[in-house]
Amino acid sequence: MAMTGVLRPGHAQVRVLNLEESVRFYRDVLGLVETGRDAQGRVYFKCWDERDHSSYVIREADSAGLDFFAFKVLDKATLEKLDADLQAYGLKTERIPAGEMLATGERVRFELPSGHLMELYAEKTAVGNGLGVVNPAPWGREREHGIGPVRLDHALLYGPNVAEVQKIFTEVLGFYLVERVLTPDGENNAAIWLSCSHKVHDIAFAEYPEKGKLHHCSFLMETWEQVLRAGDIMSMNKVAVDIGPTRHGVTRGCTIYAWDPSGNRFETFMGGYQPYPDNTEPLTWTFDNFGQGLDYPQRKLHETFLTVVT
Amino acid sequence: MKFAVTIEDTGERYDCADEESLLSGMVRLGRRGIPAGCCGGGCGVCKIEVTAGEFEARVMSRQHVSVVDQAQGRVLACRVYPRSDISLRVVGKMHKCLARTAVPSPRLPSLDAEVDE
Numbered sequence: 001m002a003m004t005g006v007l008r009p010g011h012a013q014v015r016v017l018n019l020e021e022s023v024r025f026y027r028d029v030l031g032l033v034e035t036g037r038d039a040q041g042r043v044y045f046k047c048w049d050e051r052d053h054s055s056y057v058i059r060e061a062d063s064a065g066l067d068f069f070a071f072k073v074l075d076k077a078t079l080e081k082l083d084a085d086l087q088a089y090g091l092k093t094e095r096i097p098a099g100e101m102l103a104t105g106e107r108v109r110f111e112l113p114s115g116h117l118m119e120l121y122a123e124k125t126a127v128g129n130g131l132g133v134v135n136p137a138p139w140g141r142e143r144e145h146g147i148g149p150v151r152l153d154h155a156l157l158y159g160p161n162v163a164e165v166q167k168i169f170t171e172v173l174g175f176y177l178v179e180r181v182l183t184p185d186g187e188n189n190a191a192i193w194l195s196c197s198h199k200v201h202d203i204a205f206a207e208y209p210e211k212g213k214l215h216h217c218s219f220l221m222e223t224w225e226q227v228l229r230a231g232d233i234m235s236m237n238k239v240a241v242d243i244g245p246t247r248h249g250v251t252r253g254c255t256i257y258a259w260d261p262s263g264n265r266f267e268t269f270m271g272g273y274q275p276y277p278d279n280t281e282p283l284t285w286t287f288d289n290f291g292q293g294l295d296y297p298q299r300k301l302h303e304t305f306l307t308v309v310t
Numbered sequence: 311m312k313f314a315v316t317i318e319d320t321g322e323r324y325d326c327a328d329e330e331s332l333l334s335g336m337v338r339l340g341r342r343g344i345p346a347g348c349c350g351g352g353c354g355v356c357k358i359e360v361t362a363g364e365f366e367a368r369v370m371s372r373q374h375v376s377v378v379d380q381a382q383g384r385v386l387a388c389r390v391y392p393r394s395d396i397s398l399r400v401v402g403k404m405h406k407c408l409a410r411t412a413v414p415s416p417r418l419p420s421l422d423a424e425v426d427e
């Protein structure tokens with residue numbers, strides 16, 4: 001077992017326009033588990049099978065979008081090392097004290113050249129998935145409400161300077177490039193899918209002129225059947241659906257893109273394949289075939305994919 | 311209760327019920343290329359200017375609609391519900407789409423598409 005360094009996406013903090021409407025959406029429709037509220041008015045959620053306290057946090061604001069996206073790292077020594085490595089690389093980092101977020105240890109925050117705030121942390125209180133650790137049931141009541149995803153899987157972020165972002169993730173944070181879409185001239189990457197694990201992506205970026213934009217946070221479903229069921233639940237609740245259910249060519253993931261009540265896109269996702277870091281040749285999509293990369297069966301480069309972000 | 315909405319740019323008219331947004335009524339026109347964006351007031355794609363008529367607006371992103379904008383009727387169609395007959399003009403990204411002819415555009419949208427605001 002060789003999972004060291006950066007382990008996985010840990011939490012996303014997202015701005016919503018109306019808190020209680022959004023709580024009802026994330027809790028009752030998406031089926032996340034509400035795990036706390038803090039003095040700043042932030043509401044904390046986790047997916048049913050996540051053991052840490054929270055993975056998705058919302059706060060009310062006058063604009064939608066992403067405040068920051070965080071990765072959990074192996075331990076405190078790793079956190080110290082990565083902080084030093086980021087600074088040695090030339091990035092400014094900031095420490096957010098333990099407890100600033102509920103149940104969360106000290107965070108190292110830095111800004112990417114794409115304008116996104118990223119965080120690393122080593123500690124978050126394990127609250128469990130409610131099933132215990134001795135002779136646990138395979139699932140419980142918390143899975144059976146709303147869409148009920150398993151975990152926060154990844155995010156796709158839009159902003160400038162994707163090439164520089166790629167260098168930071170691959171040269172400092174230990175990620176590797178799994179797939180990419182080339183720019184129309186074939187010279188650069190228009191979009192990149194990066195993994196710190198065995199997943200097809202833990203985070204992805206697409207080149208976009210405006211800084212710090214959220215394309216989507218993605219939630220993992222266990223089966224294609226569950227993705228279709230998610231689509232049923234979206235329709236029953238009049239959720240604004242963007243694309244799908246369909247399959248991405250890129251990552252081979254099966255997907256629905258839809259929007260929360262404030263226009264933040266989210267994804268219900270399953271599948272893909274299992275890349276390893278010794279796959280040194282990333283799968284490459286030419287821009288003229290981006291339509292298949294996005295929506296393999298329909299071969300359609302949906303305009304909203306390129307233009308609608310928060 | 312239904313109201314008549316007139317799109318000044320094209321002269322088109324559609325009926326819009328008081329419990330549906332101006333955008334969902336517009337989408338029902340079936341007009342190719344109407345970019346119904348996030349439908350939640352967050353992305354700013356569906357910005358319009360209401361030039362006549364009463365409406366009720368739900369909360370929308372200040373990043374795309376300033377206080378001044380809102381006071382002058384420049385709002386996001388997905389967050390606005392008619393309370394009388396309405397006249398509107400489309401602005402921003404939506405304008406480009408409506409102004410296009412009804413002929414489908416085979417051109418791929420560019421990743422460098424200019425940014426609203």
Ligand SMILES: [Fe+2]
Pocket residue numbers: 154155156216218267269
């Ligand atoms: Fe995704």
